[in-house]
Amino acid sequence: MTGTITFTMIKPSAFSAGYTGNILAKIEAAGYKIKAMKKISLSKEQAGHFYEMHKERPFYEELTNFMSSGPIVAAILEKENAVESFRKFIGATDPAKADEGTIRKLYGKNLSENAVHGSDSDESAQREAGFFFSFLEMV
Numbered sequence: 001m002t003g004t005i006t007f008t009m010i011k012p013s014a015f016s017a018g019y020t021g022n023i024l025a026k027i028e029a030a031g032y033k034i035k036a037m038k039k040i041s042l043s044k045e046q047a048g049h050f051y052e053m054h055k056e057r058p059f060y061e062e063l064t065n066f067m068s069s070g071p072i073v074a075a076i077l078e079k080e081n082a083v084e085s086f087r088k089f090i091g092a093t094d095p096a097k098a099d100e101g102t103i104r105k106l107y108g109k110n111l112s113e114n115a116v117h118g119s120d121s122d123e124s125a126q127r128e129a130g131f132f133f134s135f136l137e138m139v
């Protein structure tokens with residue numbers, strides 16, 4: 001399975017703005033299969049656990065406040081070379097630097113409110129998928 005899945009979240013700002021349907025339509029049109037998906041609200045503690053690798057970074061507080069500010073949609077996506085291709089597809093972390101036509105360019109506002117998350121490695125994809133979904137929800 002390694003190499004064929006990535007994990008994504010539609011972040012609170014994009015969800016509350018009503019972009020979920022458009023973002024999912026673009027993801028599917030780009031050839032990603034939705035292997036698992038759920039709408040969920042994270043507590044600040046849960047958001048902190050998900051982003052624990054950024055604990056020492058100056059933006060950790062802002063990021064975990066934001067990610068626990070409203071519902072998100074979490075999903076596991078399947079495609080060949082999923083992690084790398086999805087990162088290109090969503091664009092640079094900062095929407096202002098993202099290429100035209102990418103999800104973050106279209107629907108992101110700033111570094112925190114950048115519309116979607118995408119795993120940065122196969123190891124992260126496995127960890128993040130397991131954070132949100134049980135074995136039975138992934139098959």
Ligand code: CMP
Nearest residue numbers: 059062063093111112113114116117118
């Ligand atoms: P994401 O792909 O979810 O992974 C970590 C997140 O941290 C990233 O998207 C951004 O939303 C956020 N992030 C990264 N750098 C900064 C920054 N300098 N200021 C605020 N948020 C940041």
